[in-house]
Every structure is written in C-alpha cells, then in structure tokens.
Amino acid sequence: MDHRLVTGIENALAWSGPVALGTTHVRGTLEDDTLPSRLLTPYGLLELVMRRHLANPQLRMYADGQVLHPSAFLANFVSRRRQASRRADMAAVGRILNEGGTIILDTINMFDPTLEIACRALGWWSGETVTVNAYLAVGDTAGFATHWDDHDVICVQVAGSKTWEVRGPSRIAPMYRDTEDNLEPPDDVLWAGTMNAGDVMHIPRGFWHSATRVGMGEGLSLHLTFGITRRTGVSWINYLADAIRSEDLFRSDLESLTGRDDAHMVDALHKFAESVAPGDYLNRMREEFAPARHIPYVPSLGPLTGTVVVTEFQPRIDVLEDGNLEVRAAGKRLTIARRAEPLLRTLLSGHPVTFNDDTDPNAVRLAERLIQEGLCAPLTSESSSGYTGLVPIRSC
Numbered sequence: 001m002d003h004r005l006v007t008g009i010e011n012a013l014a015w016s017g018p019v020a021l022g023t024t025h026v027r028g029t030l031e032d033d034t035l036p037s038r039l040l041t042p043y044g045l046l047e048l049v050m051r052r053h054l055a056n057p058q059l060r061m062y063a064d065g066q067v068l069h070p071s072a073f074l075a076n077f078v079s080r081r082r083q084a085s086r087r088a089d090m091a092a093v094g095r096i097l098n099e100g101g102t103i104i105l106d107t108i109n110m111f112d113p114t115l116e117i118a119c120r121a122l123g124w125w126s127g128e129t130v131t132v133n134a135y136l137a138v139g140d141t142a143g144f145a146t147h148w149d150d151h152d153v154i155c156v157q158v159a160g161s162k163t164w165e166v167r168g169p170s171r172i173a174p175m176y177r178d179t180e181d182n183l184e185p186p187d188d189v190l191w192a193g194t195m196n197a198g199d200v201m202h203i204p205r206g207f208w209h210s211a212t213r214v215g216m217g218e219g220l221s222l223h224l225t226f227g228i229t230r231r232t233g234v235s236w237i238n239y240l241a242d243a244i245r246s247e248d249l250f251r252s253d254l255e256s257l258t259g260r261d262d263a264h265m266v267d268a269l270h271k272f273a274e275s276v277a278p279g280d281y282l283n284r285m286r287e288e289f290a291p292a293r294h295i296p297y298v299p300s301l302g303p304l305t306g307t308v309v310v311t312e313f314q315p316r317i318d319v320l321e322d323g324n325l326e327v328r329a330a331g332k333r334l335t336i337a338r339r340a341e342p343l344l345r346t347l348l349s350g351h352p353v354t355f356n357d358d359t360d361p362n363a364v365r366l367a368e369r370l371i372q373e374g375l376c377a378p379l380t381s382e383s384s385s386g387y388t389g390l391v392p393i394r395s396c
Contacts, residue, residue: 003125004391027195035198037158037159040108049105059104061102063099064141098138118132129228129312146209153226155226160219166203247272295377307376308387311330317345324338334373340366
C-alpha cells in the first residue's frame with residue numbers, strides 16, 4: 001500500500017522500512033507540509049467527539065495537569081422515546097479547553113476513515129497492529145507526567161506546538177505485565193525541545209517521556225500518537241499455550257501424569273515449540289488476524305462500483321504446486337486460478353479499486369468473492385474519502 005504518511009515518516013526519520021522501529025529515539029520533519037492537516041484538524045477532532053456516543057476512558061479531559069471526572073464533560077442525553085445515551089457535553093468541552101485544558105480521544109481510528117486507513121498502512125508496513133490516539137491541548141496547560149509506554153510510538157504533530165522531554169529506558173524491554181516494577185526514570189535526558197506542526201518523533205517502548213504546554217502561553221497543540229504493539233517472546237509463549245491444547249498430554253491433569261517422567265512432558269513441549277518457531281508464529285498471527293470491521297456487500301443496494309482490501313496485514317499470495325494461487329489472510333486460505341493473478345494482485349494491493357462500464361466482469365466477480373470471504377469491502381464515498389490524496393486509486 002503506497003500511503004503518503006508511511007513515505008513521509010520514512011523520509012522524515014531517514015528510515016528505509018521498519019527495521020529501525022523500536023531501537024532509538026529519533027526526530028524529523030515531514031517534507032509535505034499539507035499532510036498534517038489532511039490527517040486531522042482541531043475542529044475535525046471536535047466534530048468526531050460531538051457525533052459519537054463516547055465513554056471514559058476512551059474520551060478523557062485534563063485541566064491543570066489533573067484528570068477530570070467524566071461528569072465534567074460527559075452527560076446523559078435522552079431521546080424523545082426516553083432512550084438514554086452518554087455523549088460529550090460540547091459546551092462543557094469548550095469551557096474546559098478555553099480555560100486551558102486537554103482533550104484526548106483514544107483509538108480515533110475507530111471513528112475516522114482517514115486515520116483508520118493510516119493505521120492499516122502502518123500495520124502493513126510494520127507487520128504489527130497499529131492504533132492512534134489524538135491529543136488536543138489549548139493554552140498554557142500541563143500534560144502527562146513523565147511516563148513510558150509498553151509499545152513503540154510514532155508521534156506526528158499536526159497543529160500548533162508542544163514541548164517534550166525524552167529519556168532512555170530504565171529497564172530493558174519493560175512490559176505492561178512484568179516481573180518487576182519500572183517506576184524510576186533515568187537521570188539523563190536524551191532530548192528536550194519543541195515539536196511544531198509537521199514534526200515527527202519515534203519513541204521506542206520503555207523510553208520515558210513527557211509533553212506539556214506550560215510556559216508556552218496562548219495557542220494550541222494537536223498531535224497524533226500511532227501506537228505500534230510489537231510481538232514479544234511472551235506473545236509467542238502465550239500462543240503456544242493456547243495452540244498446545246490440541247495435544248491430549250497437555251490437557252491432562254498433572255496429578256494423573258505423576259507416573260511419568262517429568263522429562264517426557266518437557267520433551268513434548270520442546271518438540272511442539274520447534275514445530276511453531278517464533279518466525280512461524282509471526283506469519284500465522286498475521287495470516288489469522290481477523291479483518292477490520294467493514295460494511296457488507298448488499299446487491300439490492302446497487303451494483304458494486306469499487307472495492308478495497310480491509311485485512312490488517314498484507315495478504316500473502318503463493319503459487320501452489322498445481323500452478324494455482326493460494327491467498328492467506330484474515331484467517332482464510334483461498335485458492336484462485338493462476339490466470340486471475342493480475343486482477344488478484346490489483347484487488348489486494350491496498351489501493352482502492354474502482355469499476356466502470358468497461359471493467360472485466362471477471363474482476364467484479366473476483367471482488368465479490370473476496371468481499372464474501374472478508375478480505376475486501378465495497379468502496380463507498382465515505383471509505384473512499386480516507387484514501388483521497390493519500391493512496392492512489394486504481395481502476396480495474
């Protein structure tokens with residue numbers, strides 16, 4: 001998937017692919033100064049907040065460096081049929097922001113097609129799951145205290161400015177669930193400075209950091225943090241623990257196995273782990289990962305005018321011994337005739353594909369099958385808006 005954000009991040013950070021992800025702190029600036037506002041604007045964030053039923057902690061607000069109780073900015077709204085829902089009280093949101101506050105919307109990619117597709121592009125690029133949070137701070141307001149995240153972060157400043165401080169890790173590869181607490185940041189500061197619109201920064205997992213607008217006076221800051229959750233050795237072991245349930249030996253009570261040598265079970269575990277090595281696990285995880293939610297194809301609503309792939313990771317296409325193609329993605333294995341390879345690769349390229357009167361009917365039928373299998377979805381004006389100007393559209 002050729003996405004302007006992925007290319008912009010690579011150029012800004014002087015990266016060639018995701019190899020440097022999770023290694024060192026690095027900063028840069030997007031060459032395309034129109035890209036940040038294409039991703040999100042301050043009022044665009046408020047529009048999303050206004051038009052959704054949201055709850056805390058997905059929607060949070062801060063003032064004077066302190067988290068606000070949800071009742072300060074969320075309210076119950078009752079319809080004429082007395083159906084209650086929880087929504088943002090936009091008047092209260094405005095007051096808090098105007099008095100120097102911060103609003104945070106987690107997993108904003110669930111609500112916005114542009115950011116949903118940006119996360120998918122970064123997921124295809126990195127081979128890992130990606131979500132994004134939005135942070136809007138107004139005025140001279142404090143941010144989070146110094147902390148670390150259990151995932152890699154790519155921060156994109158889309159409007160205004162904010163001051164940051166970044167320190168290294170105090171524990172190698174810390175985890176959310178860990179054997180030791182990780183509560184004290186190191187004394188040495190790696191970098192302290194200001195992120196302005198268009199700036200990009202990578203903060204690896206475990207690196208301590210803080211951001212604030214204290215002392216910056218009037219103005220605002222809107223930044224996006226793309227969280228990239230990497231798989232670890234613990235992830236692999238957890239996968240093995242679930243997969244090994246297929247073996248009778250490991251479903252048996254330990255007490256019933258006391259007559260056997262403990263080494264027998266250890267040896268069986270070793271052989272099973274060898275059959276699903278870490279690299280095999282990563283491939284399986286990506287191939288079996290469920291696709292993102294998407295609208296179904298309902299022929300009664302009109303003919304299919306376009307389609308786009310919706311798998312969280314790039315589909316794998318292999319040539320079988322009989323010459324046909326096998327597609328692996330979203331927990332499916334599909335066999336496709338070799339003669340359809342050009343159409344298949346176009347439909348699964350990650351680029352939105354449009355159909356017209358001259359489109360080969362075979363392309364439409366193949367697209368319909370991929371939609372039925374959950375790999376693709378109909379391309380609509382709403383979903384297409386998330387690609388416009390960011391990912392080239394192709395015709396078929």
